[in-house]
Amino acid sequence: MYIDFLVLGGFNLFSRTLINYTKILRMKINKDLAISENGFLFNPATGESFTANPMAFEIIRMLKEGQSGEKIVEWVSRHYLVEKSTVEKDLHDFFGLLRLHQLSVEND
């Protein structure tokens, strides 16, 4: 399964949305998740495996280190020269994918 993460540089219809994503960008990655340097993820509880592209891999790695959603938004925005609001929206979608595949643990 391929996690097709963030389409950067493309026109994003939701980039001007009024939703404040920063407040809902909370995510803890499943601590048992095995992450290889080549972006291969293995969930030992379900036996499912995924291939993450370089950006998804970097974000998952940051989450595993315990970095906040806000910091990740800042890093992506700075690193890829994309507006924060765009990154927030896409990151929100990405977190949804992580939840769907049970790769995350919900924050209280």
Added chain:
Amino acid sequence: MIFSDCSGCTNSVLKMTKPLITIAVTGLNAIDSPGPGVAVIRGLREAASFDVRIIGLAYESLEPGIYMHHLVDRTYHIPYPAAGIDALKERLEYIIGKEKPDVLIPNFDAELYSFMKLEKHLNTLGVHLFLPTFEQFEERHKVNLPEFGKKHGIDVPPGFVVSDASEIFTISKELEFPFMVKGKWYDAFVAYNFEQARTYFNKISAKWGLPVVLQQYIHGTEYNVIGLGDGAGNTIAAVPMRKQYITDKGKAWAGISVDDKKLMALTRRFVESTKWRGAFELELMRTNQGKYYLMEINPRIPAWVYLAVGVGQNIPEALTLLALGKEVLPFEKYDVGKLFIRYAFDMIVDRSEFETISSAGEL
């Protein structure tokens, strides 16, 4: 470990020698829907506590295991269960007289009942088995699964036992389409409408007899657990696996060991509650909500047992030791994330071997 004492040994080199055990094994049909025998033998050959001499027990002359001489030392034909227990008894007495096996491991659902019936008699001939009790064997049967689930607090899909095609229409109102149509021994089909259900009922009942089981189809991912209970409620071994590649016959052609605490807890509850004696396989479906439904319990070692051996739990070895009355401590861990990937290859066999097993019934 268990066999470390060696009273007759005279020097330290001999003390290291492992005892030689003769083990008879069925299920040598390593075909596309494989019997577990060959995988069981591979586990036995890798046993740390004993060396083995393997006696294959085969129903057909083309069971591949017969010709795998690096795994099987000698093979004998045995009669199909339909021939009756007396025919099997007579044949086994002949084989025991010649080979004197210490342990016998039957690997088919359909033959288990006969071996359970013969267990005490075989014990008197010096052959040890480690099988479920009649009560365990019966209550886990597909036709009794809903009651089994209620009794032991395990989620089981709603199901009905049908002995007449005319009952299907009434029952199809109680279940939602699609539902499974299952034979009492083997085979299962997904029916999406009444017509399909009736067709599958006729097909299965013609092949496996009555009754046929109708079971609610559960959407989800298939997980299996292989395990071993000591008969006192202790789980000696348990390895869960997620099916990665499934053949058109519904068999796992590849799978990966997983670490799901919910699944392990369910397995331990099953063993503790039933006081399961022997090897087993739990077939489960995991819904997207993470809920497990027990679909079937197979009262024997499954064909993918070599994964358990490969991840650190040699179930055939542990079962053999239990059969011999040895104390076996529960395995505490296994490697997670290891895959088994099945493969097929062609053996080249001389016609004379085929002739011998076909005509003499032994090779």
